[in-house]
Amino acid sequence: MKSKSIQSCRETIYHDLQQCRRGTFQLFSGINYETFCRQAHPDFSPVGWHLGHIAYAEDLWLLQHCGGFKPVFPEYQKLFPADILPKKERVYLPTMAEVECYLGTVRKKVLDYLEIAPIEQQQRLWQFIIQHESQHCETVAFLLQMQEKESGRGKKESGSSATDSVTDVTDATPGRNQESGRGNQEEGIILxxxxxxxxxxxxxxxxxxxxxxxxxxxxxxxxxxxxxxxxxxxxxxxxxxxxxxxxxxxxxxxxxxxxxxxxxxxxxxxxxxxxxxxxxxxxxxxxxxxxxxxxxxxxxxxxxxxxxxxxxxxxxxxxxxxxxxxxxxxxxxxxxxxxxxxxxxxxx
Known part of the structure; x- marks a missing residue:
């Protein structure tokens, strides 16, 4: 019974990892390299960096820390961690194809490791990896929408360009300044x-x-x-x-x-x-x-x-x-x- 339960847990993790990844790729479907690399707001990294960071986190925690493997792509050990480069320096990214290759290579090794990993001891970490990717996808969806709105404004107004500040993202916010001190603390209200x-x-x-x-x-x-x-x-x-x-x-x-x-x-x-x-x-x-x-x-x-x-x-x-x-x-x-x-x- 115990081995059945562990196998069921592996299957659930496998399913959730793959389902989450399909949603991630859907978000990036059809975007161009400029959008991929662009920093849409000073508080956020480019969407392409988030994609590479997802692979980096899987590699770091599951393969390196748990599996004892060496980094899959050592050249990305400075670019994709969350605590090394300032956000404004994360715009110099590999091509989309190269980042997708990074994701695919890491994921293949992760799924291989899943077959032998001590799931009873690591289950929370595997769940965290799935949540981590989902959380970054929420950020990516927000940033893509921000860029889409700004692009639409640029088409409507003469003199606008793709490099307009985020203050101009919405065409009805003249009283709003991008340095409004909100950071990431925006909330809904219930009373x-x-x-x-x-x-x-x-x-x-x-x-x-x-x-x-x-x-x-x-x-x-x-x-x-x-x-x-x-x-x-x-x-x-x-x-x-x-x-x-x-x-x-x-x-x-x-x-x-x-x-x-x-x-x-x-x-x-x-x-x-x-x-x-x-x-x-x-x-x-x-x-x-x-x-x-x-x-x-x-x-x-x-x-x-x-x-x-x-x-x-x-x-x-x-x-x-x-x-x-x-x-x-x-x-x-x-x-x-x-x-x-x-x-x-x-x-x-």
Missing amino acids: MPNTQCLMPNSQFPIPNSQCPIPNSSVIEIPAGEFYMGSDAVEALDNERSRHLCYQEKYSIDRYPVTCSQYRNFMESDGYQNPQWWSADGWTWLQSHLVDRPLYWSENPAFNHPVCGVSWYEAEAYCNFIGQRLPTESEWEKAAIWDAENQTQRTYP
């Missing part, structure tokens, strides 16, 4: 009745734009204990360990704040009125001079959950409507806890 300002929540899935988003209704979460965190093999370090928490009764919006709702804050001079901002938030705003979320669209049909807001903007919006952001434990209990069956749900 609670106001008691005090707390920590921002995680990002939210974007609903189908064809479906109308209802006004946010409030639901009550009863007081009681629940299990927070996860010990599942897929769980990352910051999700561990699963532990029992007690949470007082509270109410929370059923849906994230939409662009339409956030627009009310903007049109009510929310960015100009210091009463909605904390002292630190107002200081931040005076330093960055923004009047809308990053990559904001003026198209009223774009009524997704608002994104591209900093902690200070989310805090100010909550003050404006008399609510607050949930704590981590409040958000997690509302999202995953099935009180009736006293168990965690995998998804909200």
